[in-house]
Amino acid sequence: MADGTGQLLAISDLHIGYAENRALVEKLAPGSDDDWLLVAGDVAEKVADIHWALSTLASRFRKVVWVPGNHELWTHPKDDITLRGTARYAHLVQMCRDLGVLTPEDPYPVWDGPGGPVAVAPLFLLYDYSFLPAGRTTKAEGLEYAYGTGVVCNDEYLLHPDPYPSREAWCRARVEETERRLTALPDDLPTVLVNHYPLHRHPTDVLWYPEFAMWCGTRLTDDWHRRFRVAAMVYGHLHIPRTTWHEGVRFVEVSLGYPREWRSRSTAPGQPRRILPPPAEHPR
Numbered sequence: 001m002a003d004g005t006g007q008l009l010a011i012s013d014l015h016i017g018y019a020e021n022r023a024l025v026e027k028l029a030p031g032s033d034d035d036w037l038l039v040a041g042d043v044a045e046k047v048a049d050i051h052w053a054l055s056t057l058a059s060r061f062r063k064v065v066w067v068p069g070n071h072e073l074w075t076h077p078k079d080d081i082t083l084r085g086t087a088r089y090a091h092l093v094q095m096c097r098d099l100g101v102l103t104p105e106d107p108y109p110v111w112d113g114p115g116g117p118v119a120v121a122p123l124f125l126l127y128d129y130s131f132l133p134a135g136r137t138t139k140a141e142g143l144e145y146a147y148g149t150g151v152v153c154n155d156e157y158l159l160h161p162d163p164y165p166s167r168e169a170w171c172r173a174r175v176e177e178t179e180r181r182l183t184a185l186p187d188d189l190p191t192v193l194v195n196h197y198p199l200h201r202h203p204t205d206v207l208w209y210p211e212f213a214m215w216c217g218t219r220l221t222d223d224w225h226r227r228f229r230v231a232a233m234v235y236g237h238l239h240i241p242r243t244t245w246h247e248g249v250r251f252v253e254v255s256l257g258y259p260r261e262w263r264s265r266s267t268a269p270g271q272p273r274r275i276l277p278p279p280a281e282h283p284r
Contacts, residue, residue: 007036036061047091067123108122128172133214
């Protein structure tokens with residue numbers, strides 16, 4: 001960074017299908033010419049909306065890094081693009097490359113501004129139903145309980161894993177490939193890991209409906225915050241923006257969320273969270 005004033009910023013769950021959220025994205029701007037923006041998924045459901053948002057942000061920030069959320073991967077009945085599974089993801093990756101936006105399929109960039117150097121690793125890992133409700137030991141038991149409560153993620157109807165036989169099989173394949181790439185990074189290089197879902201279950205402990213945790217990550221990444229020298233783990237999905245600390249590692253939830261959610265908060269909506277340089281926060 002030329003003047004040392006750049007910041008590594010992050011936001012997620014823009015959901016610009018809502019007019020109020022789209023208006024916030026229209027106003028979103030960096031604080032300096034050197035700012036990067038991490039976008040941790042759930043920009044929108046329609047490809048045209050995703051394109052508009054990412055192209056808008058890419059025209060303003062020095063670098064934009066995107067990871068898919070579950071909403072981008074939906075084959076939504078109102079979207080003109082009817083691709084499913086890996087074909088839909090590949091279409092979004094190519095769209096991002098055309099816009100100059102980095103994705104989980106690109107080499108990990110190194111942030112060398114304040115708080116760096118760190119490797120910024122955008123991840124696409126999905127979930128495998130291993131964050132089970134209390135007293136349940138299998139996916140089948142967990143889903144039976146969730147359907148009984150009426151708390152079921154729309155992924156069950158709209159997120160297709162083609163050509164994988166299941167979402168958890170797709171998750172396992174993504175975890176294996178991502179683990180290989182992270183292991184290949186230099187041993188002395190810290191990382192910022194960016195994923196739509198948290199890499200550990202503890203952030204889901206505050207969910208009003210704990211059964212929803214099944215659609216929030218995988219136990220396969222339980223130790224990644226320790227293994228990969230993580231300076232910060234950036235995620236969204238939960239719509240509960242906050243910072244938690246786990247084993248000395250900062251987990252930062254950066255969601256905007258739906259208008260009914262952000263209207264009730266005391267903070268101004270649509271403001272990215274600063275990841276680096278690290279804010280004056282301390283482990284609890």
